[in-house]
Amino acid sequence: MAIILAIIPVFLIIFCGFFCARYQFVSSDFWRGAEKVTYFLLFPALLVSKIAVADLSQLDVFNSAILIILLYLILTAFLVALQAFIGFPPFKFTSIYQGGIRLNTYIGLSLVIALFGPDGLVVAIMLLTLMIPALNILCVLVLEIYHQQGDSHKKIAKRVVKSITNNPLILGCAAGVIINVFTLPIPIVFLETLDIFSKATLPLGLLTVGAALNLRAISAAIKPVVISSVAKFLILPIIAVILCHLFDVDTLTRNVLILLTLLPTASASYILARQLGGDYELMAAIITLQTLLAGLMMPLMLIILV
Numbered sequence: 001m002a003i004i005l006a007i008i009p010v011f012l013i014i015f016c017g018f019f020c021a022r023y024q025f026v027s028s029d030f031w032r033g034a035e036k037v038t039y040f041l042l043f044p045a046l047l048v049s050k051i052a053v054a055d056l057s058q059l060d061v062f063n064s065a066i067l068i069i070l071l072y073l074i075l076t077a078f079l080v081a082l083q084a085f086i087g088f089p090p091f092k093f094t095s096i097y098q099g100g101i102r103l104n105t106y107i108g109l110s111l112v113i114a115l116f117g118p119d120g121l122v123v124a125i126m127l128l129t130l131m132i133p134a135l136n137i138l139c140v141l142v143l144e145i146y147h148q149q150g151d152s153h154k155k156i157a158k159r160v161v162k163s164i165t166n167n168p169l170i171l172g173c174a175a176g177v178i179i180n181v182f183t184l185p186i187p188i189v190f191l192e193t194l195d196i197f198s199k200a201t202l203p204l205g206l207l208t209v210g211a212a213l214n215l216r217a218i219s220a221a222i223k224p225v226v227i228s229s230v231a232k233f234l235i236l237p238i239i240a241v242i243l244c245h246l247f248d249v250d251t252l253t254r255n256v257l258i259l260l261t262l263l264p265t266a267s268a269s270y271i272l273a274r275q276l277g278g279d280y281e282l283m284a285a286i287i288t289l290q291t292l293l294a295g296l297m298m299p300l301m302l303i304i305l306v
Helices: 002-022 028-052 061-086 090-101 105-146 153-165 168-181 188-211 215-220 222-246 251-261 268-275 280-305
Strands: none
Touching: 002 105, 002 188, 002 280, 028 105, 028 168, 028 188, 061 090, 061 105, 061 222, 061 251, 090 105, 090 222, 090 268, 090 280, 105 153, 105 168, 105 188, 105 251, 105 268, 105 280, 153 168, 215 280, 222 251, 222 280, 251 280, 268 280
16 A cells, blocks of 8 residues: 555656646657756756765665676567567567667656655665666667668667766766765755756656656557567566576565566657657657556555565
8 A cells, every 4th residue: 555655646746747748738849858958968967966975875876786787688589589579670679679678767766756756866866876777788789780771880889888977867977976985075055956856857857757747549459569568567567577586686676676677658759759660650659658557556566476
């Protein structure tokens, strides 16, 4: 019951964003601006402000990194094998893949705070510091491999590096880790400014998630949407549970990781699909259905697995 009560407010904010956009409470230009401000300014500020002062000793970074790499490689192998059996057009498969592997951090951090408090937030941010680069590398590689356009390995490598070095979330994580590890002196006024920015991140981020929902897109491709959602809400968290048991992960880290694997796919998947030739219309359908399904699947799976 506590899990359900924690999840309801998050999804009420998402639906508020949906109805605000649906009935044009504000112009569409507002939502584009809000997404940009949240992604490039507010979210990096949240990451820097939390990581810079976090107790990094709480997390076994080496084992966590190995676990996360194995988690995503196993799911990747499963989806690639499934693709070889079913044979979706390559541009559709890349959207299925993104839907199965990526996660919406706005929803995730909101739920972590509600369910696991400040300690859980620190663990979640440190896990995301490892997960975000891994996810970006894998997604760009899969998009490039399945959209072979005769480009050299050098050009593909450049695009992968660019996608990582230009990602504000990765840069925010890196900045926070550097400040923390080297105990760099940061003026209090600067940290307080970042803290104020960070407080606006999650509510505005959740509103933009809701505003981006596209109900009409769902009926366009039921089969790939369902496959992607099964990978996201069933296969990925089950792999995570098995790996946590094998690596003897502590209870808090295990619970936070399971929650993160249950998150619907990221809205940024749509942008990446457009940039690298994926099926962005299918991506919109996957994002929408998974966001709606998450309200049912997340509490159900958390009750079973946590």
